[in-house]
Amino acid sequence: MIQFRTLLSSELENWFDHVALVFDQYRDLEASRQYFMNHWYNDPWRDRHSVFVAVDGDEIVSTVRVFQRSIYLAGNQYTMGGIGEVSTKEAYRRQGISGKLLQMAIEHMEAERLDFSMLGTGTHRHYARYGWEQVDEYWQKAVVSPRKNSKVKLINLQEPSELRQIGELYHEYSSQFNGAIVRDHFDYWRDWIMTEVLRGWIPNQVGRGWVLEEKGEIIAYLIVAKGLNDDLIRVQDFACRGDAGPSFRKLIRHAVASLCGDEPAEAVFPAVIASDFPVEWNVGHSLMIRINNQDLWGELPEENLSDLFHGGKDATYGASKLLRWSIDGF
Helix, strand or coil, rough: EEEEECCCCHHHHHHHHHHHHHHCCCCCCHHHHHHHHHHCCCCCCCCCHEEEEEEEEEEEEEEEEEEEEEEECCEEEEEEEEEEEEEEEEHHHCCCCHHHHHHHHHHHHHHHHHHHEEEECCCHHHHHHHHHHHHCCEEEEEEECCCCCCCCCECCCCCHHHHHHHHHHHHHHCCCCCECCCCCHHHHHHHHHHHHHHHCCCCEEEEEEEEEEEEEEEEEEEEEECCCCCCCCEEEEEEEECHHHHHHHHHHHHHHHHHHHHCCCCEEECCCCCCCCCCEEEECCCCCEEECCCHHHCCCCCCCHHHHHHCCCCCCCCCCCCCCCCHHHC
Protein backbone atom coordinates (compact mmCIF):
# COMPACT_ATOMS: atom_id res chain seq x y z
CA MET A 1 0.00 0.00 0.00
CA ILE A 2 1.36 3.43 -0.95
CA GLN A 3 2.04 5.84 1.92
CA PHE A 4 1.81 9.61 1.48
CA ARG A 5 3.90 11.65 3.90
CA THR A 6 6.84 14.01 4.29
CA LEU A 7 10.40 12.90 3.65
CA LEU A 8 12.29 11.22 6.50
CA SER A 9 15.82 12.38 7.24
CA SER A 10 17.03 8.82 6.66
CA GLU A 11 15.58 8.88 3.11
CA LEU A 12 17.50 11.87 1.78
CA GLU A 13 20.07 9.87 -0.23
CA ASN A 14 17.31 7.71 -1.69
CA TRP A 15 15.43 10.87 -2.61
CA PHE A 16 18.46 12.21 -4.53
CA ASP A 17 18.61 8.90 -6.39
CA HIS A 18 14.89 9.05 -7.19
CA VAL A 19 14.79 12.56 -8.67
CA ALA A 20 18.04 12.02 -10.59
CA LEU A 21 16.69 8.83 -12.14
CA VAL A 22 13.28 10.28 -13.06
CA PHE A 23 14.58 13.54 -14.53
CA ASP A 24 18.13 12.68 -15.69
CA GLN A 25 17.99 16.06 -17.42
CA TYR A 26 21.65 15.94 -18.49
CA ARG A 27 21.60 12.29 -19.62
CA ASP A 28 24.20 11.85 -16.93
CA LEU A 29 22.91 10.44 -13.64
CA GLU A 30 25.87 11.74 -11.64
CA ALA A 31 25.42 15.29 -12.93
CA SER A 32 21.66 15.13 -12.42
CA ARG A 33 22.11 13.89 -8.87
CA GLN A 34 24.59 16.69 -8.17
CA TYR A 35 22.03 19.23 -9.42
CA PHE A 36 19.47 18.09 -6.86
CA MET A 37 22.07 17.82 -4.11
CA ASN A 38 23.11 21.42 -4.83
CA HIS A 39 19.51 22.57 -4.66
CA TRP A 40 19.14 20.89 -1.29
CA TYR A 41 22.38 21.68 0.53
CA ASN A 42 22.75 25.20 -0.93
CA ASP A 43 19.22 26.23 0.05
CA PRO A 44 19.23 28.02 3.44
CA TRP A 45 15.43 27.66 3.67
CA ARG A 46 15.42 23.88 3.05
CA ASP A 47 13.08 21.82 5.18
CA ARG A 48 12.41 18.12 4.74
CA HIS A 49 8.85 18.72 5.98
CA SER A 50 8.23 20.59 2.72
CA VAL A 51 9.22 17.52 0.65
CA PHE A 52 6.23 15.26 0.08
CA VAL A 53 6.72 11.66 -1.00
CA ALA A 54 4.71 8.63 -2.02
CA VAL A 55 6.40 5.46 -0.78
CA ASP A 56 5.64 1.89 -1.85
CA GLY A 57 7.29 -0.37 0.69
CA ASP A 58 10.79 1.07 1.00
CA GLU A 59 10.78 2.70 -2.45
CA ILE A 60 10.12 6.38 -3.15
CA VAL A 61 7.86 6.38 -6.22
CA SER A 62 6.78 10.02 -6.43
CA THR A 63 7.70 13.34 -4.86
CA VAL A 64 6.85 17.06 -4.77
CA ARG A 65 8.97 19.72 -3.07
CA VAL A 66 7.97 23.20 -1.91
CA PHE A 67 10.81 25.75 -2.03
CA GLN A 68 10.09 28.43 0.57
CA ARG A 69 10.90 31.86 -0.83
CA SER A 70 9.77 35.49 -0.93
CA ILE A 71 9.25 37.52 -4.10
CA TYR A 72 9.08 41.16 -5.12
CA LEU A 73 5.63 42.13 -6.34
CA ALA A 74 3.86 45.48 -6.87
CA GLY A 75 6.37 47.36 -4.71
CA ASN A 76 6.13 44.93 -1.78
CA GLN A 77 7.43 41.53 -0.75
CA TYR A 78 5.25 38.44 -0.50
CA THR A 79 5.94 34.86 0.57
CA MET A 80 5.99 32.23 -2.16
CA GLY A 81 6.17 28.46 -2.42
CA GLY A 82 8.07 27.27 -5.47
CA ILE A 83 6.97 23.84 -6.70
CA GLY A 84 9.80 21.62 -7.88
CA GLU A 85 11.04 18.03 -8.01
CA VAL A 86 7.60 16.84 -9.19
CA SER A 87 8.60 13.35 -10.28
CA THR A 88 6.83 10.02 -10.52
CA LYS A 89 8.37 6.74 -11.66
CA GLU A 90 6.89 5.52 -14.91
CA ALA A 91 5.18 2.44 -13.48
CA TYR A 92 3.23 4.62 -11.02
CA ARG A 93 2.04 7.35 -13.38
CA ARG A 94 -1.60 8.14 -14.22
CA GLN A 95 -2.78 6.89 -10.84
CA GLY A 96 -3.41 10.28 -9.19
CA ILE A 97 -0.30 10.02 -7.04
CA SER A 98 1.31 13.36 -7.92
CA GLY A 99 -2.10 15.01 -7.59
CA LYS A 100 -2.36 13.78 -4.02
CA LEU A 101 1.12 15.14 -3.31
CA LEU A 102 0.25 18.49 -4.89
CA GLN A 103 -2.80 18.74 -2.65
CA MET A 104 -0.56 18.07 0.35
CA ALA A 105 1.79 20.79 -0.91
CA ILE A 106 -1.11 23.26 -1.17
CA GLU A 107 -2.23 22.50 2.37
CA HIS A 108 1.37 22.97 3.55
CA MET A 109 1.69 26.34 1.76
CA GLU A 110 -1.56 27.56 3.26
CA ALA A 111 -0.48 26.45 6.74
CA GLU A 112 2.88 28.20 6.28
CA ARG A 113 1.14 31.36 5.00
CA LEU A 114 2.91 31.30 1.62
CA ASP A 115 0.94 33.89 -0.34
CA PHE A 116 1.72 32.67 -3.86
CA SER A 117 3.08 29.59 -5.61
CA MET A 118 5.09 29.41 -8.84
CA LEU A 119 6.26 26.53 -11.04
CA GLY A 120 7.51 25.79 -14.52
CA THR A 121 5.94 23.03 -16.61
CA GLY A 122 4.98 21.79 -20.05
CA THR A 123 1.85 20.03 -18.73
CA HIS A 124 -0.40 22.95 -17.83
CA ARG A 125 -3.68 21.03 -17.59
CA HIS A 126 -2.37 18.90 -14.73
CA TYR A 127 -1.55 21.88 -12.51
CA ALA A 128 -4.58 23.92 -13.61
CA ARG A 129 -6.76 21.35 -11.84
CA TYR A 130 -5.24 22.48 -8.56
CA GLY A 131 -5.48 26.23 -9.09
CA TRP A 132 -2.29 27.22 -10.92
CA GLU A 133 -2.72 29.57 -13.89
CA GLN A 134 -0.47 29.99 -16.93
CA VAL A 135 1.30 33.35 -17.20
CA ASP A 136 3.35 34.08 -20.32
CA GLU A 137 6.93 35.35 -20.06
CA TYR A 138 8.72 37.56 -22.59
CA TRP A 139 12.33 37.24 -23.67
CA GLN A 140 14.62 39.16 -26.00
CA LYS A 141 17.17 37.68 -28.37
CA ALA A 142 19.90 39.84 -29.92
CA VAL A 143 23.09 39.33 -31.92
CA VAL A 144 25.92 40.81 -29.86
CA SER A 145 29.36 41.75 -31.16
CA PRO A 146 32.29 41.01 -28.84
CA ARG A 147 34.19 43.78 -27.12
CA LYS A 148 36.29 43.52 -23.98
CA ASN A 149 36.10 46.36 -21.47
CA SER A 150 38.88 47.34 -19.08
CA LYS A 151 36.34 48.32 -16.43
CA VAL A 152 34.87 44.81 -16.33
CA LYS A 153 36.34 42.06 -14.14
CA LEU A 154 35.31 38.59 -13.04
CA ILE A 155 32.81 38.47 -10.21
CA ASN A 156 34.09 37.44 -6.76
CA LEU A 157 31.31 36.61 -4.31
CA GLN A 158 33.86 35.49 -1.71
CA GLU A 159 35.03 39.06 -1.21
CA PRO A 160 32.76 40.60 1.50
CA SER A 161 32.74 44.16 0.12
CA GLU A 162 31.96 42.96 -3.40
CA LEU A 163 29.21 40.64 -2.17
CA ARG A 164 27.65 43.50 -0.20
CA GLN A 165 27.66 45.81 -3.23
CA ILE A 166 26.22 43.11 -5.49
CA GLY A 167 23.49 42.29 -2.97
CA GLU A 168 22.52 45.95 -2.75
CA LEU A 169 22.48 46.28 -6.53
CA TYR A 170 20.31 43.21 -6.86
CA HIS A 171 17.72 44.51 -4.40
CA GLU A 172 17.70 47.99 -5.93
CA TYR A 173 17.23 46.65 -9.46
CA SER A 174 15.03 43.55 -9.08
CA SER A 175 12.64 45.09 -6.54
CA GLN A 176 11.29 47.30 -9.35
CA PHE A 177 9.77 44.24 -11.02
CA ASN A 178 7.37 41.39 -10.23
CA GLY A 179 8.33 37.82 -9.42
CA ALA A 180 12.06 37.95 -8.70
CA ILE A 181 13.28 36.08 -5.61
CA VAL A 182 14.18 38.13 -2.53
CA ARG A 183 17.80 37.19 -1.72
CA ASP A 184 17.94 38.38 1.88
CA HIS A 185 19.99 35.49 3.30
CA PHE A 186 23.80 35.65 3.20
CA ASP A 187 24.08 31.86 2.82
CA TYR A 188 21.88 31.96 -0.27
CA TRP A 189 24.37 34.26 -2.01
CA ARG A 190 27.41 32.40 -0.70
CA ASP A 191 26.17 28.88 -1.46
CA TRP A 192 23.34 28.83 -4.03
CA ILE A 193 24.30 31.80 -6.21
CA MET A 194 28.04 31.17 -6.12
CA THR A 195 27.56 27.52 -7.12
CA GLU A 196 25.15 28.45 -9.91
CA VAL A 197 27.52 31.09 -11.31
CA LEU A 198 30.10 28.50 -12.34
CA ARG A 199 27.68 25.63 -13.18
CA GLY A 200 30.70 23.33 -13.24
CA TRP A 201 28.71 20.14 -12.60
CA ILE A 202 26.60 20.56 -15.77
CA PRO A 203 27.99 18.59 -18.73
CA ASN A 204 28.86 20.67 -21.80
CA GLN A 205 28.05 24.02 -20.19
CA VAL A 206 30.00 26.89 -18.68
CA GLY A 207 28.84 29.73 -16.47
CA ARG A 208 30.58 32.97 -15.62
CA GLY A 209 29.92 36.37 -14.08
CA TRP A 210 31.43 39.84 -14.24
CA VAL A 211 31.12 43.20 -12.50
CA LEU A 212 31.38 46.66 -14.04
CA GLU A 213 33.26 49.22 -11.95
CA GLU A 214 33.46 52.98 -12.06
CA LYS A 215 35.69 54.93 -9.67
CA GLY A 216 36.18 51.82 -7.55
CA GLU A 217 32.46 51.17 -7.15
CA ILE A 218 30.49 48.30 -8.68
CA ILE A 219 27.65 49.79 -10.73
CA ALA A 220 26.45 46.62 -12.49
CA TYR A 221 26.98 42.87 -12.72
CA LEU A 222 26.06 40.12 -15.15
CA ILE A 223 25.94 36.31 -14.88
CA VAL A 224 25.51 34.11 -17.97
CA ALA A 225 25.54 30.48 -19.05
CA LYS A 226 26.73 29.09 -22.37
CA GLY A 227 26.76 25.63 -23.91
CA LEU A 228 30.17 24.36 -24.95
CA ASN A 229 28.76 23.23 -28.29
CA ASP A 230 26.95 26.45 -29.24
CA ASP A 231 27.41 30.21 -29.08
CA LEU A 232 24.12 31.07 -27.37
CA ILE A 233 24.64 33.27 -24.30
CA ARG A 234 21.84 32.92 -21.76
CA VAL A 235 21.58 35.71 -19.21
CA GLN A 236 21.06 34.19 -15.76
CA ASP A 237 21.18 37.34 -13.62
CA PHE A 238 21.79 41.06 -14.02
CA ALA A 239 21.52 44.25 -11.99
CA CYS A 240 22.68 47.81 -12.39
CA ARG A 241 22.39 51.27 -10.95
CA GLY A 242 20.76 53.90 -13.14
CA ASP A 243 20.13 53.41 -16.85
CA ALA A 244 20.44 49.71 -17.69
CA GLY A 245 21.25 50.18 -21.37
CA PRO A 246 24.92 51.29 -21.26
CA SER A 247 25.88 48.91 -18.42
CA PHE A 248 24.19 45.91 -20.00
CA ARG A 249 25.80 46.63 -23.37
CA LYS A 250 29.29 46.80 -21.87
CA LEU A 251 28.83 43.63 -19.83
CA ILE A 252 27.15 41.47 -22.48
CA ARG A 253 29.71 42.46 -25.15
CA HIS A 254 32.50 41.60 -22.71
CA ALA A 255 30.79 38.26 -22.00
CA VAL A 256 30.65 37.42 -25.71
CA ALA A 257 34.32 38.33 -26.12
CA SER A 258 35.29 36.18 -23.13
CA LEU A 259 33.26 33.12 -24.08
CA CYS A 260 33.10 33.28 -27.88
CA GLY A 261 36.28 35.08 -28.91
CA ASP A 262 36.12 37.38 -31.94
CA GLU A 263 32.82 36.12 -33.33
CA PRO A 264 29.37 37.66 -32.61
CA ALA A 265 26.94 35.52 -30.64
CA GLU A 266 23.24 35.45 -29.88
CA ALA A 267 22.21 36.47 -26.37
CA VAL A 268 18.87 35.71 -24.72
CA PHE A 269 17.73 37.91 -21.83
CA PRO A 270 14.53 38.85 -19.93
CA ALA A 271 12.16 41.45 -21.37
CA VAL A 272 12.69 43.89 -18.48
CA ILE A 273 16.32 44.58 -19.39
CA ALA A 274 16.35 47.83 -21.33
CA SER A 275 18.88 47.70 -24.16
CA ASP A 276 19.52 49.40 -27.48
CA PHE A 277 20.15 46.14 -29.35
CA PRO A 278 17.81 45.23 -32.24
CA VAL A 279 15.92 42.32 -30.72
CA GLU A 280 13.66 39.44 -31.63
CA TRP A 281 10.90 38.89 -29.07
CA ASN A 282 10.10 35.41 -27.77
CA VAL A 283 7.26 34.20 -25.58
CA GLY A 284 7.63 31.45 -22.94
CA HIS A 285 4.60 29.48 -21.79
CA SER A 286 6.00 27.34 -18.98
CA LEU A 287 5.31 29.60 -15.97
CA MET A 288 2.25 28.91 -13.82
CA ILE A 289 1.25 30.89 -10.74
CA ARG A 290 -1.24 30.21 -7.96
CA ILE A 291 -2.54 32.63 -5.34
CA ASN A 292 -2.80 30.75 -2.05
CA ASN A 293 -3.96 33.73 0.01
CA GLN A 294 -7.17 34.89 -1.65
CA ASP A 295 -7.53 37.70 0.89
CA LEU A 296 -4.68 39.53 -0.88
CA TRP A 297 -6.91 40.54 -3.78
CA GLY A 298 -8.22 43.40 -1.68
CA GLU A 299 -4.79 45.05 -1.58
CA LEU A 300 -3.38 44.09 -4.99
CA PRO A 301 -3.54 46.55 -7.93
CA GLU A 302 -4.89 44.11 -10.56
CA GLU A 303 -7.75 41.64 -10.77
CA ASN A 304 -6.01 38.58 -12.24
CA LEU A 305 -2.59 36.97 -11.96
CA SER A 306 -1.37 37.72 -15.48
CA ASP A 307 -2.12 41.44 -15.25
CA LEU A 308 -0.74 41.54 -11.71
CA PHE A 309 2.66 40.08 -12.55
CA HIS A 310 3.02 41.86 -15.89
CA GLY A 311 2.05 45.19 -14.33
CA GLY A 312 -1.12 45.92 -16.28
CA LYS A 313 -3.55 44.66 -18.90
CA ASP A 314 -1.52 45.93 -21.86
CA ALA A 315 1.95 45.17 -20.49
CA THR A 316 3.42 42.85 -23.12
CA TYR A 317 6.94 42.44 -24.41
CA GLY A 318 9.05 45.44 -23.39
CA ALA A 319 6.34 46.90 -21.15
CA SER A 320 6.08 43.77 -18.97
CA LYS A 321 7.34 43.95 -15.38
CA LEU A 322 7.45 40.17 -14.90
CA LEU A 323 10.94 38.96 -14.00
CA ARG A 324 12.35 35.56 -13.01
CA TRP A 325 16.12 35.09 -12.98
CA SER A 326 17.20 31.67 -14.24
CA ILE A 327 19.89 31.44 -11.57
CA ASP A 328 17.14 31.20 -8.92
CA GLY A 329 15.43 28.32 -10.76
CA PHE A 330 14.10 25.48 -8.64
